[in-house]
Amino acid sequence: MGDEQIDAAALQSWLRAFARSVAEHKATLTALDAEIGDADHGANMDRGMTAVVAELDATEPGTTPAALLKKAGMTLVRTVGGASGPLYGTLFLRMAPAAGTADSVDAGTFAKALGAGVEGVVARGKAELEDKTMIDALTPAVEALEAGLAAGDSLQEALRAASAAADAGRDATIPLVARKGRASYLGERSIGHQDPGATSAALLVAAAASTLGVVVGG
C-alpha cells in the first residue's frame, strides 16, 4: 500500500479543503491568537488561502504538482505577511522541488516533500519541538505519515494517523511556555493557551487526510 498517486488535481482538492477549513475556523484562529498573540492569525491565513484558491482557479491544465506547490507557496509569501506568511509559504515552496517534474507523485514522495517543507519551516523560523509553534503539529504529523507508510499502511490510513498526531501535537502546545513567535513575549503567561499556528497546521493535515487518501482512492 502507499502506492497511490497524487496528481495536481488531488493537490488542488487538498489546498481548497484547507482554504475552506481556514475560512470556517477563522474566528477560532483569531481568538486563539488574541489570547497569546495579536489577534490576526485567522485573518492572515484566510487572506492567504483565499488568494491561493484564486490562483488555483486561474491555473492552466497540465500544471505539475511541483508548479502548483510553488505557486501556492509564493502566493502565501506574497499575501499573508506576519510570521505565518513566510512559514507556510516556505512549507509549500520547499515541497515543490521534492515533487520533481512528474505529473503525479506517489505517497512516499509526497511524505518526503512534506518532510522537506517542514524542514524548511524549521530552517526559516528556528523553532524546535515544544517551542509552542506550528512545528509541534507539523513534525509529529510528518513522522506519523512516514511511519505509517513504512509500516505498509494506505496513504489514507497514514494521513489519518498524521492528522491524529497533528491534533495531539496541537493539544500538547497548551501547557507549554512559548519560546518562539509573539507568544514568547508572554513568558509563563503563555501557559494554558493553545497555539494558533499549531491549530491551523492541524487543519492543514486534516485537510490532507480528508482529500488526498480519498480522491485517489485508498
Place this chain on the structure above:
Amino acid sequence: MGDEQIDAAALQSWLRAFARSVAEHKATLTALDAEIGDADHGANMDRGMTAVVAELDATEPGTTPAALLKKAGMTLVRTVGGASGPLYGTLFLRMAPAAGTADSVDAGTFAKALGAGVEGVVARGKAELEDKTMIDALTPAVEALEAGLAAGDSLQEALRAASAAADAGRDATIPLVARKGRASYLGERSIGHQDPGATSAALLVAAAASTLGVVVGG
C-alpha cells in the same frame, strides 16, 4: 417684623451653610451638568466655596458685611472660572455696595442688596427669565423675599418663601429649552433636564433661609 439685623457673623453663617450644601450636593450638580453641559458645575462651585470658606476663616474681626460680600465675590471670580465663576462672583460683588458701610444691615437692605446682585448677574450674563439658567431660581426668590417683607413677614418667613420660590423656579427649568449657557447648544434636547445653575442657586437661597432668619432670631 422684617426689622432683624444681619451682621457679618450672620453672613458668614450663610456662606458657610451654602458651602456645606454645595459640598453635599457636588455630585448631583455635576450629574445635572453632565446631562446638558460639561459635567463640572459641582466641582466648580465646590472649589469656589471652599476658597470662600478659607477666606472667611482668615477674616479679621470687625470686617463689615460689605467687605465680606466683596471678598466672597472676588474669591469666586478668582477661583471658579467657567460661567458660574463670573456670575456668582458678580452676585456677591454687586451686593456689597448696597450693604453700605454699616456693621449690620436690616432685612430690607439685605433684600435690596440681593436684588442688586441678581441684577448684576443679568447684566453680566444677559439671561432672561425662562432661558433655563440660575436666573430662573434667583429672580423669583428676590421677588418673594421683597413681597414677604413688604407684607410684614419676618425675615425668616420671607426667606422661607424665597427659598420655596427658588425651588419652584428651579423645577420649572425642567421643561424649558435652554437659550443661554452651554445647554443652549442642545436646542430641543435640553428639554426634560433640570438646570444645574438654578439648582445651586436654590441651594444658596435655602442656605439663607436656614441661617439668616434663624441666627438673628425671627
Place this chain on the structure above:
Amino acid sequence: MKKLVNDPADVVVESLRGVAKAHPQLLRVDLDNRIVYRADAPVRGKVGLLSGGGSGHEPLHSGFVGRGMLDAACAGEVFTSPVPDQMLEATRNLDGGVGVLHIVKNYTGDVMNFDMAAELAAEEAGLEVTSVVIDDDVAVQDSLYTAGRRGVGATLLVEKLAGAAAEEGRDLAGVADVARRVNANARSMGMALTSCTVPAKGSPTFDLPETEIEVGIGIHGEPGRRRVPVAPAREIAEMLVAPVLTDLDFTTGDGVLALVNGMGATPLLELYLMYGEVAALLEKAGVTVVRSLVGPFVTSLDMAGCSVTLLRLDDELVRLWDAPVVTPGLRWGA
C-alpha cells in the same frame, strides 16, 4: 475611570509641570498662575497674542505657544474657563508695548472671564486689548437670543494665522482683522464615537451605546445635536462636510484649508482614512484643498471621534499659513 493621573484635582498643574520640563527651550511656565509663555515673551514691538480656556483640549492652547503663534496661554480647570486674574497677569507680562489680542472661544464662561480681564487690563493696567471671539461650530444654531455658536477647530487656525500676522509686524487692528477674517471664513462640525470622562467626575459624561454615534458634538463632552446609528466613515464624512459646505456657501473654485481633527482618542490610522473621505467629498463639490492638517489638535480629553473644519483661503492667508511656526504642537519653517 482609568487615567494616567494622580489626584484628579491636580491634573492641570501636574500636566503643565510636564509641559514645562518637556519644552524648556520653547516655553516658560508659571505654574502658580497656570500660564504658559513663549520663552522670550514679551516680544518688544510685536502685538501680543493671548488665548486660553478650559484644559482637556491639548495641544490647544498650551501647545500653540511659541514663535509665530501665541505669546501665552492660560489654562483653566478641565473644561472650565480660566479666571480673569490669570488673563490679566498674562496680558501684563506678554505685552510688547503695541497691544494685546485676546483670542476667545465663544463659551459663556470664556467670554465673561475674558471680558472681565480685558476691563481690568484697561482700567488697572492701561493696556490696549482687543478681543476676538471664535464661533465656527455649525452644529449650533446661530441666534441673537442664545449663547451662539461654539468655538472649536477654527481656534487653532486663528491662532496660527493671526500669530503669523503679528510676527510680520502688523499692528493690533491688523492682527485682529486677520483673526476675524479667519473666523468669518471658517466652519466646523464634529462627531463622537464615545463620550469623554472628566477626571474629577470619574465616569463618562454621556452614555453612548455600541450601536450609536453623536453628531454635532462640541469639545466639552456636551451631547451633540442628534444621535444616529453607527455608520461607515464615508457617511460620517458626509454628515460633517455637507453642513459645513452649506453654511459658508462654499462654491466651485474656492480654495480651502481642510482640517480633520481628532477628539483625543482617535488613532491617526482612522483620521487619515477620514481625511481621504473628506477630500473626496470636497473634490466632488469642486472645492480645492490648498492646505491640509490631520491630527489631534482641538481635543476633548479621551473622546473618540473627529471634527472637520474648512477655512476659505485667500493668497494672504496661504502666505500666513506657510510662515514659520515653532510651537510644541505645530512647527515648520524653522
Place this chain on the structure above:
Amino acid sequence: MKKLVNDPADVVVESLRGVAKAHPQLLRVDLDNRIVYRADAPVRGKVGLLSGGGSGHEPLHSGFVGRGMLDAACAGEVFTSPVPDQMLEATRNLDGGVGVLHIVKNYTGDVMNFDMAAELAAEEAGLEVTSVVIDDDVAVQDSLYTAGRRGVGATLLVEKLAGAAAEEGRDLAGVADVARRVNANARSMGMALTSCTVPAKGSPTFDLPETEIEVGIGIHGEPGRRRVPVAPAREIAEMLVAPVLTDLDFTTGDGVLALVNGMGATPLLELYLMYGEVAALLEKAGVTVVRSLVGPFVTSLDMAGCSVTLLRLDDELVRLWDAPVVTPGLRWGA
C-alpha cells in the same frame, strides 16, 4: 466596535489614500503596493532608508517618511508585517546607488519577511542591503532561545538618527552603525490602561477590568507581562522607568533623550503629566534629560496607555537629533 472605517478589510489602503491626499508635497504613495515614498525618492548618492511593519502604529512608519528620516515605508495589514514583494519593490525604487538600510522591528514576522526581501534584493536586483533589527523592549526577557526583545519606541529614534546620518552623506556602513548604536543604547517599557481593538476582529484583543492595568505590553495588543491594580501616574512612571534604568545601567551623569509615547488613545494632558513624573524620577536618579519628546509616535491602534523610552546620548547623537527633519510626524529645522 465603533471606528471611523468603512469595510475593515480596506482600512490600510483607505488610510494610505488619505495620507497621499494630505501630504502631496512631502510624499508619493503607491497604493497598489502600499508603499509611502518621500516625494523626491530616490535621492542619488544618499543611503536609502526603508522601514515598514504592520499598520496600526501610526505615525510609525508612514508618518516618518521624508527628508532627514525614511525614504520609504511599507505598510502591512493591521499588526501584520508587510510581505517581501513590497520591501523589494520599495528597495528598488528608493536605492540612490549607494546602498539601502532596512530598519526592522524585532518580530518573527517582520524579521522573516525583511530577510526574504533582502535575499531577493541581493540575488535578483543586485542591490546592497544592510538590515538593522530593533529590540529595545525590556518587558521581554532577552534570550538566545526565544524570539528576543520586541522593537518599540526606539524605532522612531533609529529612523530619525540614522536618517540624519544618511542625509549628512554617511555611507551604508556608517549609517548602519548609527542605527545599531542607537538601538544598543535605547530601552523601553510600556503599559496599557485598555486593550486595543483590531478592526478585522471587531472586539478588544484582551479584557482588562476597570480596576487593573497591564504592564509590559507591546504594540500589538499582546497581553503584558503582568496585571496590576490601577495605580497613580507617579507609581506607573516608576514601573516603567525603573526597569529601563536598570537594564541599560544608566548612571549618574548620563545624558538621555526621554520619550513618553502615547499608545493611540491617550490624551496629551495625561502624557505630559506622565512626562513630568518620568522627568522627576530621572532627576532623582541623576540622569540628565538632554532632549525629550512627548506624544503618540509608536501606537497600538486605540489602546490607552503609554511607554517610556530612554536613549543614552553622545554629542554626535544630539547633533543628529537636532538636524532638520521634514516628515508628517516629526518636523523641525526646515
